[in-house]
Amino acid sequence: MSPHKAPDSSRRSDRSRRAIHDAALALVGEVGYARTTIEGIAARAGVGKQTIYRWWPSKAAVLMEAFLDMGARQAAVADTTGGGGEHGIPDTGDLAADLKLVLRATVDELNDPAIEAPTRALTAEAVIDPALGARFVENLLEPQLQLYVTRLRSAQEAGEVRADVDPRTALELLIAPLTHRWLLRTLPLTHDYADSVVDHALRGLSVRP
């Protein structure tokens, strides 16, 4: 590798990679997972399909990396706007406020067509295809869920959350209602709803003895 050529070709690579990610996300949102092809992604990204075949073993691999890249970009934005993201859920010492901030941001993402459409298409495919589903959970979903585990553990150490609560189970009461409402479109997905899920989960439904 010549010292002159390397930075240029690496910049070109990054640009192509980003173009391929964007094309994959746009296409899967527009025509669905099944009708998205390597050829279609290549044409839309303005690269040869051999470029894609050289870098990725399959369509699923391209899409998964495109999603990871989208997550990383959102986290970079969230870092500058105070929202949550890859880098963790804020820990201000007020668990309810921190969770509401992150779940409201999740509501905004799921109501944003540019994020919603590809996320829905990939999630539906993960529901149908167990192998893709396993990669989806391992690479995309579980790392996000672990951010809640970390935040809930910290709230346990602060004496804010009961010590007998298993964070990995408890977090599902916070995020599954939003996913359910979003995936099945039962009722509107709003900030008020996110707040109310947090309040219900933290305080419980029972009359206190």
Added chain:
Amino acid sequence: MSPHKAPDSSRRSDRSRRAIHDAALALVGEVGYARTTIEGIAARAGVGKQTIYRWWPSKAAVLMEAFLDMGARQAAVADTTGGGGEHGIPDTGDLAADLKLVLRATVDELNDPAIEAPTRALTAEAVIDPALGARFVENLLEPQLQLYVTRLRSAQEAGEVRADVDPRTALELLIAPLTHRWLLRTLPLTHDYADSVVDHALRGLSVRP
């Protein structure tokens, strides 16, 4: 209609209808929603495809009715075994016990391949197709969710659940975690998990003040 012919032809009708439902559920579980056809259902049910076209406007309509029929049959079984179902969630005065009974039964259904496969295929299609999704929610999902609303209201009247809880929101903390774990196969769906969701939702996560 002759008085002799009517009962026979109505019995034949019921038998054909049931055979068509069973064929539709089996096929969609085996090959998925997209590859299930009216022709395939007719062949498997041993009826002419014109019989299906005469009774139903679309494949989606056949499947939706097959699911409603499966739900009605499960409710009939539940009535004789003490489980939940179409006819309501039991009300013994112990909300946690009643919810655990019903959610454990749900876990069993979702772990039963004969129910799991067609339910997963239809749910995935509802996620992708907004029109089918709306029918799925209106005809199948929301009537089931309303059983939880009824049970939670009764617990409010009994002073067991806080008066400021909205039952339609609260029920999602009970059922969405199971749906999430089932659809995305994150972790095993067990009776212990159902119990623990009920305990978390009823008692809340916070340390009581």
